[in-house]
Amino acid sequence: MSEKNGFEPKIIGFLCNWCSYAGADLAGVSRIQYPPNIRIIRVMCSGRIDPAFVLEAFKDGADGVLVAGCHLPSDCHYISGNFKALRRITLLKKALAEFGIEPERLRLEWISASEGDKFAAVVRDMTEQIKKLGPNPLKEMEVKSQ
Amino acid sequence: MAKEKLKIAFYWAASCGGCEIAVLDINEKILDVLQLADIVFWPVAMDIKYKDVENMPDKYIDICFFNGSVRNEEQEHMAKLLRKKAKTLVAFGSCAHEGCIPGLANLHNRQEVFEKYYLKCSSVENPNGVVPQTEFEAKEGVLRLPEFYDTVKTLGQTVAVDYYLPGCPPPVKLISAAIDAIAKNELPAKGSVLAPLKSVCDECPKKKENKKISKIYRVYEKAPDPERCLLEQGIICMGPATRSGCGAQCLNVDMPCTGCGGPCPNAPEQGAAMMSALASIMGLDEEKEKYTDKDVEELMSQIKDPIGTFYMYSLPSSILGRKVIKK
Numbered sequence: 414m415s416e417k418n419g420f421e422p423k424i425i426g427f428l429c430n431w432c433s434y435a436g437a438d439l440a441g442v443s444r445i446q447y448p449p450n451i452r453i454i455r456v457m458c459s460g461r462i463d464p465a466f467v468l469e470a471f472k473d474g475a476d477g478v479l480v481a482g483c484h485l486p487s488d489c490h491y492i493s494g495n496f497k498a499l500r501r502i503t504l505l506k507k508a509l510a511e512f513g514i515e516p517e518r519l520r521l522e523w524i525s526a527s528e529g530d531k532f533a534a535v536v537r538d539m540t541e542q543i544k545k546l547g548p549n550p551l552k553e554m555e556v557k558s559q
Numbered sequence: 560m561a562k563e564k565l566k567i568a569f570y571w572a573a574s575c576g577g578c579e580i581a582v583l584d585i586n587e588k589i590l591d592v593l594q595l596a597d598i599v600f601w602p603v604a605m606d607i608k609y610k611d612v613e614n615m616p617d618k619y620i621d622i623c624f625f626n627g628s629v630r631n632e633e634q635e636h637m638a639k640l641l642r643k644k645a646k647t648l649v650a651f652g653s654c655a656h657e658g659c660i661p662g663l664a665n666l667h668n669r670q671e672v673f674e675k676y677y678l679k680c681s682s683v684e685n686p687n688g689v690v691p692q693t694e695f696e697a698k699e700g701v702l703r704l705p706e707f708y709d710t711v712k713t714l715g716q717t718v719a720v721d722y723y724l725p726g727c728p729p730p731v732k733l734i735s736a737a738i739d740a741i742a743k744n745e746l747p748a749k750g751s752v753l754a755p756l757k758s759v760c761d762e763c764p765k766k767k768e769n770k771k772i773s774k775i776y777r778v779y780e781k782a783p784d785p786e787r788c789l790l791e792q793g794i795i796c797m798g799p800a801t802r803s804g805c806g807a808q809c810l811n812v813d814m815p816c817t818g819c820g821g822p823c824p825n826a827p828e829q830g831a832a833m834m835s836a837l838a839s840i841m842g843l844d845e846e847k848e849k850y851t852d853k854d855v856e857e858l859m860s861q862i863k864d865p866i867g868t869f870y871m872y873s874l875p876s877s878i879l880g881r882k883v884i885k886k
Contacts, residue, residue, distance in 0.1 A: 465831035468878040486850060496850070500838035503855050508834065508865040511666070513883030550883045 422476035422543040431490040433481035439529030447533035460494025484523040568600035572627030572634035573661040578652040581728030620645040628654040633705035642718040653727040655714040658875030665881035668709040727819035754804035763807040775861040800833035830869035
C-alpha cells in the first residue's frame, strides 16, 4: 500500500475531566511537543466510557482509541470509575480481537493532572505504534466489499 | 355491511422455522386472525409461487410478517418484492429484527462458510471439492442458484421496515398484542419495536441484592439458588441489556436470558451494554490495593466467548456488524 508511508493515523482520545484532561492541558501549557494525530474528547470519568463509544469510533474510521483516566487504586474522583474502565477495556479488547480489529488499537492509560510529559509520551508512542499497524482494517474492507 | 378482510402474508428468509410455529402458538387466537384477515401468501403452509406475488398489484397486501435475516440473493429479492407489495411490513422475530443466530455467520465470510460446510466438516465426503455455483450449464439450459452473500443483513438493513416484533421466536403475548392493535388500527408510530420499553430484569421475579461477582459459571457448572438473581450468582444473564416482553420465561425456569429480545431503546448496542454492565459488577473491590492488571486479565478471561455471549442475536445489527476479514 502506497499510503502506508505517508499514513497519518487518526486517534480518538477519551480523557477524564479530573486527571488526564488536565494532564493534556499541562502538556499544552508546558509546550511539550507531541504529534497532532490525537483528537481529544473530554468525559467526566474513564468509567463513563461505554464500549459502544469505542466501537462507534472504530466504525467511523478512527485508527486508534486512547482511554485515559486517574491512577489506580485511589485517584478516581468517583472512587471506582477507573476500576470499571479497566475491566471494561480488558473485556472490550477481547471482543475487538474477535471482531478482527487489533486490540493494540485500543489503549488504556492512567495519566494524572501533573503528568503532562507522560501524556505527550503516550501520544507519541501510540502514534508510532498505530503507524506500524497501518490504517483501521475496517476502512479497507469497506472499499473492497460491494 | 361486511368490512373487507385484511390481506396478510407471511414469509421466511434465513430462519429456522420457529417463527412460523410461533404464529400457531397463538392457539385459538388464529381463528380471530382468520375472521379478520385472509392469508394471501405463506410458503410454509400454502401452495403459491413467487410469480403469483409478482402479479399482485403494488400495496395489495395489507400486512406482511417477514421472518428471517437476509443472507442471499433470493431473500433480498423477496424482501424487496414484499416491501413493494405490502402496505405494512413487520420484521417478525429476532432474525428479521437484528440478525439472530444466522447472523453469527458474520464472524466469517462466504469462502469460510463454504469451506467449513462443504469441504472440511468431518461428516462431509466431497472428494471432488464441489461447492455451490450460481450458474450451471445443464443439457436443458442454464440453471441458476441465488448468490450467497458474505454478510448477513437484517430486514431493516435491506428494506424499510414499519414495525419490529422481537424475540426468538416472538412471545405469544406480543404477537397477540400486535394483532389486536392491527385489528383496532391502533398501531404506534412507524419504526417502533412492538415490545415494552424496560429490560428483562423488570419482569424477572428473582431477588436482586446488588452483589459483586468474582467467578463466572457456565450454566452446567452450577445449580443456582432459584430465588436469587442468576447474574449475581455468576451465571451470565443478558437480562439487563435485553428488552422485555417475554415475561422472563427463561428465568422462570432458572435459565439465564441469552438476549433474544434485542436491545433496550436507550442502549441500542446490546453487546456493548452487556459488556459494560458485566464489567461493572465483576471484581474484587475489597482487594483494591493489590489489584493488578494481571488479576483483571484473569478475572475477565473467565468470559470465554465474548461475541457469542454478548452478540448471540444482535451481531448484524451491532455497530461493527461483522468481523473484519482482509481478503
